[in-house]
Amino acid sequence: MAPKNNKAEQKALKLIFDAGEEGLLQSELWKLLDVSSREGSRMAKKFEEKDRVYREKVLNNGRWTYKIFSKKELVTLDSIEKCPCLICPEVEKCFRGGTKDPTTCLDLTAWIDPRIESRPPSD
Numbered sequence: 001m002a003p004k005n006n007k008a009e010q011k012a013l014k015l016i017f018d019a020g021e022e023g024l025l026q027s028e029l030w031k032l033l034d035v036s037s038r039e040g041s042r043m044a045k046k047f048e049e050k051d052r053v054y055r056e057k058v059l060n061n062g063r064w065t066y067k068i069f070s071k072k073e074l075v076t077l078d079s080i081e082k083c084p085c086l087i088c089p090e091v092e093k094c095f096r097g098g099t100k101d102p103t104t105c106l107d108l109t110a111w112i113d114p115r116i117e118s119r120p121p122s123d
């Protein structure tokens with residue numbers, strides 16, 4: 001069984017992620033989690049130190065507070081469009097040290113960084 005704090009942290013991260021580009025006010029997060037502002041602030045600092053979120057100081061109803069944003073991005077089908085791995089005939093053999101290796105695959109490297117040519121020029 002996971003400790004209570006881990007469950008609260010997982011719920012907090014999900015709420016922050018679900019808030020999307022709008023972010024979530026720290027005070028709103030504490031209310032949604034039903035935790036004290038002290039406990040919530042510690043949680044937010046911990047997330048920030050672990051590079052899971054970033055916080056922006058904002059003025060809300062005449063008071064300074066923080067808005068919390070997730071650093072995790074939503075994966076969509078558009079984000080993997082044209083990935084060469086999806087149509088590679090050797091995908092079953094592709095693993096570190098395999099016949100095909102993603103760390104040395106020129107097609108994958110070129111897809112990740114289009115400035116790199118996928119195939120070396122022929123002589």
